[in-house]
Amino acid sequence: METNQNVSASLDSEYSRQIKENRNIMASIVKTVMFCASNNISLRGHSVDNGNFMNLLKFRIDAGDETLKSHFTHMAGNAKYTSPTIQNEILGLAKGLIVQDIVTDANQSVFFSVIADESCDISGKEQLSIVLRYTKATEVYESFIGFVEMNSVSAESISTSILSHLTSTGLDLQKLVGQGYDGASTMAGHVSGVQKRIRDKYPRALFVHCAAHCLNLAINDQSKVPTIRNTCDIIREIIRFFRESPKRRTCLGLNIPLFCPTRWSEKYKSIRIFKCNFKRILESLGALECDSSGDTRAKAFSLKCALEKSGVTYAVCLIGRFSALIEPLARKLQAVGVCVPDVKNLITSLQNVLSQNRINSDTALDIYKEACEVLNVQQLTTPRIAEKQVYRDNVNAESGPQYFYRAVYIPYIEGLSSLHERFSDNSSFFNLLSIIPPNKPTKLDEIERLYCLDNLESEVILWRSSLSSQLKPECFHELLLSANDYPSVRNIVQIIMALPATTVEAERSFSCMKRVKTWLRSTMTSDRLSDICVLHCHHEKISEEKINQIVSNMAGSRRRMNF
Known part of the structure; x- marks a missing residue:
């Protein structure tokens, strides 16, 4: 009897040792x-057995991992656990654990919002990026949870994909209070757009138009002014002209960034740098016009002639000055965790500056003098007044400064004034902001019904009266602490924090997608792309505990090795 017990114990000990060894191999x-x-390192090379993944495993063996060496030496080829199928399974399990952590935090928060945007990957597949915005204590988090491949980009298809993906992750959609998209009619349409379809099912999910997109649209409204539109095209062509050739770039001695179609703050930076180096650019074009040959000489001559026109020079100085004001605002809108009240304060500040410049003609005179100094002339040339003008308006002016003030400066400033329309207070979420001083509370009864709150109006009155005069309204940490005794007010503050101000986190996921899925990795499947991008964006969440959990999850199904 004792012998049988010893044999059984030995077998159990050997089995446990084998399990531990196999788990170490799998880990x-x-x-x-x-x-x-x-770290965004491709796993496979030209073949399955020749790539970064296999070379790293060989590196581990060379570094002294004898258990792994024994595994690859004695184990059968179909039980080495290095195949693409196993790689995809590991990636899927890891992504699932990270997404589950994010979903758990979102469900534990009082409210959360969804942010979505769509882009095309390198192989031509439409990828829908989904991001969750939620609060944890007094901190705001925006977390990317994956891509969804879209076979159709209709409003019905996108809304169905968003809701089904959120449901599949285990989110409590009754806590959904916000939607953040760009202003495309498919997404923002108030009749049958994505936001309308989702809000029909979840009425609390208010739609917020991305503030960064709104700002860019307001800036693009300036293109209605012909001089501004033509000047921007000339600046773009000159930057491209110098960047096309190392010789031209060396002649300029400066590297001006291209107009980036997605990173709008870079556009304002490009214009600002162009304006600051206006004279150097003119001198470089003149040098290329004289010393170069062929197409370079002809193009340098035409660009120099275009840039030396009085209207263009004045417009460059004008755009450069206001781009310097808009650039920091655009950069702040790209910050992580920016809230809707922050956006409103930033836009209000910009509108105040523009209003002051609209009234004060000294700014226009300073720009005129700067343009004269750049061209080294006493006065800028003004167009003649024709009896019948087709392509531009006849502007009656007694002097050059007055002409450019009326013909260029005022239309440009008024074009920027469309910020008021783009960021209109008529949006429904601005009713929520009205409870925060110094705003006047509005439509509290509607808010109370929508969010099933109790005694909101009385709580708002008491809460506002109890606030310290030194309390900053944009400091949500202090606002939450001050509302501890007023549960309905606290819920409203948490809803405001959960509302998405921009979709920049979705844009960042597209930057990640472009880094991961390149021309050399264009055959990557959509599931693998989504898994790798989530792991790449949330690399800080990968821990030893999750590694062990992945191994345990893999042990849940039949394997050739026991884990």
Whole structure:
């Protein structure tokens, strides 16, 4: 009897030792996959057995991992756990654990919002990025949870994909209070757009138009002024002209960024740098016009002639000055966790500056003098007044400064004034902001019914009277603490924090997508792309505990090795 017990104990001990060894082997493989994914290193090369993943495993063996060496030496080829199928399974399990952590935090928060945007990957597939915005204590988080491949980009298809993806992750959609998209009619349409379809099912999910998109649209409204539109095209062509050739770039001695179609703050930066180096650019074009040959000489001559026109020079100085004001605002809108009240304060500040410049003609005179100094002339040339004018308006002016003030400066400033229309207070979420001083509370009864709150009006009155005069309305941490005794007010403050101000986190996921899925990796499947991008964006969440959990999850199904 004792012998049988000893044999059984020995078998159990050997089995436990084998399980532990197999788990260590699998952990080494999982760690290697995680290292490649989190650092955006392609796993495979020209063949399955020749790539970064396999070379890293060989590196681990060379570094002294005898258990892994024994595994690859003695184990059968179909039980080495390095195949693409196993890689995809590990990536999927890891992504699932990270997304589950994010979903748990979102469900534990009082409210959350969804942010979505769509872009095309390198292989031509439409990818829908989904981001969650939620609060944790007094901090705001925006977390990317994956891509969804879209076969159709209709409002019905996109809204169905968003809701089904959120439901599949286990989110409590009764806590959904906000939607953040761009202003495309498919997404923002108030009749049958994505936001309307989702709000029909979840009435609390208010739609917020991305503030960064709104600002860019307001800036684009300036293109209605012909001089401004033509000047922007000339600036774009000159920047491209110098960047096309290392010789031209060396002649300029400056690297001006291109007009980036997605990173709008770079556009304002490009114009600001162009304006600050106006004279150097003119001198470089003149040098290329004289010393170069062929197409370079002809193009340098035409661009120099275009840039030396009085209207263009004045417009460059004008745009450059106001781009310097807009650039920091655009950069702040790209910050992580920016809230709707922050956006409103920033836009209000910009509107005040523009109003002051609209009234004060000294700014226009300073710009005129700067343009004269750049061209080294006493006065800028003004167009003649024709009896019948087709392509531009006849502007009656007694002097050059007056002409450019009326013909260019005022239309440009009034074009920027469309910020008021783009950021209109008529949006429904501005009713929520009205409870925060110094705003006047409006439509509290509607808010109370929508969010099933109790005694909101009385709580708002008492809460506002109890606030310290030194309390900053934009400091949500202090606002939350001050509303501890007023549950309905506290809920409103948390809803405001959860509302998405911009969609920049979705834009960042597209930057990640472009880094991951390149021309060399264009055959990557959409599931693998989504898994790697989530791991790459949330690399800080990969821990030893998650590695062990992945190994345990893999042990839940039949394997050739026991884990």
